Amino acid sequence: MMATTHVFVGLVLAAAVAATAPEYAGSVALAAILGGFFPDLDVCAQHRQTLHFPVYYWVLAVPSTLLAVLAPTAVTVAVAVFLLTAAAHALSDHVGGGLAARPWEGRSRRAVYSHYHGRWLEPRRWVAYDGSPGDLALGAVLSIPALFVFDGVIRSIVVAMLVVSIGYAVFRRYFAGVGERVLEEPRSRHSDD
Structure with missing residues (x-):
């Protein structure tokens, strides 16, 4: 999934916290x-x-x-949201298309490394690849709660991330080709020497 989609997952959680405890809105969004x-x-x-x-x-x-529920402060709640979002990010990379320049080809056997298991977890491909139309649609849907709950700077950041997501999704396959050409150029210079 795109980094922005991972952020939108966290912002769903932050929006739920902010809706019930508005005093933490800024810290949980950040x-x-x-x-x-x-x-x-x-x-x-x-x-x-x-x-x-x-x-x-x-x-x-x-x-x-648990600490944030039992002793809620701006810090304990923000730390909990940060860790929950990072945890969801790392785990959700397992359901993506794999770690490859062209993940839509389905050749990668590596999604995310699990230090606990001591090995790479294989991609599940529930989200075809980062920047896929499905990834963009998921990110757009996940951004909706943040657009309704937050205002000001946070809403502007969400809108900017949506624009970046759209641009990335539109040009994702092109970026892979450009990256390959950039990496090939230094190799071809060395072979000419």
Whole structure:
């Protein structure tokens, strides 16, 4: 799934919290956005392995959620939303199209690395691939609660993420081709030497 779709998942949770406890609206929205993007910071290292923990995030998220319910403060609730969103992100990568430049070809056997299991989990392909029409539709539907519950900066961020999602979905396959050409060019220069 697109990083924005992961954020929209977290914003559904944040919207539910904000609707029942509006005093936490800003902190939970920010926590959901950060938690949705956080695991993908490993794109600079071993993507879907370094910061993706489909089991261990839950080990932290469950007690932090319990703490937030028993002792709600802006911090405890925000930490719970951050961890729940990061946990949902890492786990939901398992249901995507796999870790490959062209995941629509269905060749990848790697979706997300499970440190608990000590192996890569295979893609389920419930969401065909990041940037697929289904991914865009899912993200758009998941953004609706945030558009209704939040206003101001958060609503503007949601709208901007929707625009980015649409652009990414439209050009996703093109981006894969450009990336391959960019990677091939240095190789062809070395072969000419």
